[in-house]
Amino acid sequence: MSSSSKKRPALGKGLSALLESSLTDITSEDLSDGSVLGSVALLPITSIEANPFNPRTHFEEDALNELKDSIATHGIIQPITVRKLGRSKYQLISGERRFKASQLAGLTEIPAYIRVANDQTMLEMALVENIQRQDLNAIEVALSYHRLIQECNLTQEQLAQQVSKSRTSITNHLRLLKLPAKIQLGVRENEISMGHARALVSIDDEQTQIEIFERVIEEQLSVRDLENILREEKNKTEEPKKKEAKPSVTHQQNDFTQDFSDKVAAKVQIKKQPTGNGKLIINFNSEVDLNRIIEILNE
Known part of the structure; x- marks a missing residue:
C-alpha cells in the first residue's frame, strides 16, 4: 500500500x-x-x-x-x-x-x-485563551487571574483589559481564593455556584463559613436563601451591640450633671461605655470660659 x-x-x-x-x-x-x-x-x-x-x-x-x-x-x-x-x-x-x-x-x-x-x-x-472559555469553573478562573497578576506582573486594571472583563469581575473572582479549601472544592465540583461562594466570602469566621456552606448543600438553598440567612445572622449580632452602645444614665447621675452644670454654668455630660468606664465631660466655649470653670472647681 x-x-x-x-x-x-x-x-x-x-x-x-x-x-x-x-x-x-x-x-x-x-x-x-x-x-x-x-x-x-x-x-x-x-x-x-x-x-x-x-x-x-x-x-x-x-x-x-x-x-x-x-x-x-x-x-x-x-x-x-x-x-x-x-x-x-x-x-x-x-x-x-x-x-x-x-x-x-x-x-x-x-x-x-x-x-x-x-x-x-x-x-x-494559555491563561487568556482558557479564561475566555465558558466551561472553566470560577475557582479555575480565579487561579488564572491570580497567576497572570503574580507571574506576568499585571495590575487588576491591566488584567481586566487583557481578558476583556470588568475590574469588578476580576476582584470578585480573586476574593474566592480567600475561601477555605473545602468550599473552593465545592465550587470546583459544582456543589455551589459562584453566587453562593461570593456570599460566603463575606463571613469573617472560617468555621461559620463551612457550617453555612454545608447547610446550603444539605438544604439545597438558593443564593437568595443564603443571602437572607446571612442578613438574619448579621442582625442578630448587631442587635446586642446597639443595646450596649447606649448604656443608660441613672436618675441620680442625671441629677448630678444638672446640678454640676448649674454650678459651673456650662454643659456637663456623662458618657458611659458597656464595660462600665466612661467620661465626665465639661464643655467650654473659649479660653476665658475654661479659666472661669477652673477657678470655680478650685474654690
Missing part, C-alpha cells in the same frame, strides 16, 4: 485541504522537521507534551467522551496550538481537551498551529 493510500486521521471539513495547501506557509520559516512556523501542520500526537501552564485541572469525563466520539466521527474542527521545543518535539499552548479527546479517539496525528513563544508569553496565551 502506498503512503498516499494510508488512512489519515479524521479532519474537520475543509481542514484537510488547508493542510495540503501551499498557502499554509505564512512565515516562510521552515523548521528542521519540515513543519512551518505559523502554519497548520499534522503532528504526531506522541511528539506533543501537555501544557504545564494550563489552568484547567479537571476534565469532566462524560464531556470528554462526547468530544472523543465527535472527533472520531467528524474529525478535528479547530486545530490545537503548540510551540516548538526542539526537533520533532512540541508543547501545547491551548486545546488540551481536544488533545486528550483525540488520544482517546485513537488518533495518531493531530492538526496544530505552530508558534514560537517564551515561557511568559506562553503562560499569558
Whole structure:
C-alpha cells in the first residue's frame, strides 16, 4: 500500500485541504522537521507534551467522551496550538481537551498551529485563551487571574483589559481564593455556584463559613436563601451591640450633671461605655470660659 493510500486521521471539513495547501506557509520559516512556523501542520500526537501552564485541572469525563466520539466521527474542527521545543518535539499552548479527546479517539496525528513563544508569553496565551472559555469553573478562573497578576506582573486594571472583563469581575473572582479549601472544592465540583461562594466570602469566621456552606448543600438553598440567612445572622449580632452602645444614665447621675452644670454654668455630660468606664465631660466655649470653670472647681 502506498503512503498516499494510508488512512489519515479524521479532519474537520475543509481542514484537510488547508493542510495540503501551499498557502499554509505564512512565515516562510521552515523548521528542521519540515513543519512551518505559523502554519497548520499534522503532528504526531506522541511528539506533543501537555501544557504545564494550563489552568484547567479537571476534565469532566462524560464531556470528554462526547468530544472523543465527535472527533472520531467528524474529525478535528479547530486545530490545537503548540510551540516548538526542539526537533520533532512540541508543547501545547491551548486545546488540551481536544488533545486528550483525540488520544482517546485513537488518533495518531493531530492538526496544530505552530508558534514560537517564551515561557511568559506562553503562560499569558494559555491563561487568556482558557479564561475566555465558558466551561472553566470560577475557582479555575480565579487561579488564572491570580497567576497572570503574580507571574506576568499585571495590575487588576491591566488584567481586566487583557481578558476583556470588568475590574469588578476580576476582584470578585480573586476574593474566592480567600475561601477555605473545602468550599473552593465545592465550587470546583459544582456543589455551589459562584453566587453562593461570593456570599460566603463575606463571613469573617472560617468555621461559620463551612457550617453555612454545608447547610446550603444539605438544604439545597438558593443564593437568595443564603443571602437572607446571612442578613438574619448579621442582625442578630448587631442587635446586642446597639443595646450596649447606649448604656443608660441613672436618675441620680442625671441629677448630678444638672446640678454640676448649674454650678459651673456650662454643659456637663456623662458618657458611659458597656464595660462600665466612661467620661465626665465639661464643655467650654473659649479660653476665658475654661479659666472661669477652673477657678470655680478650685474654690
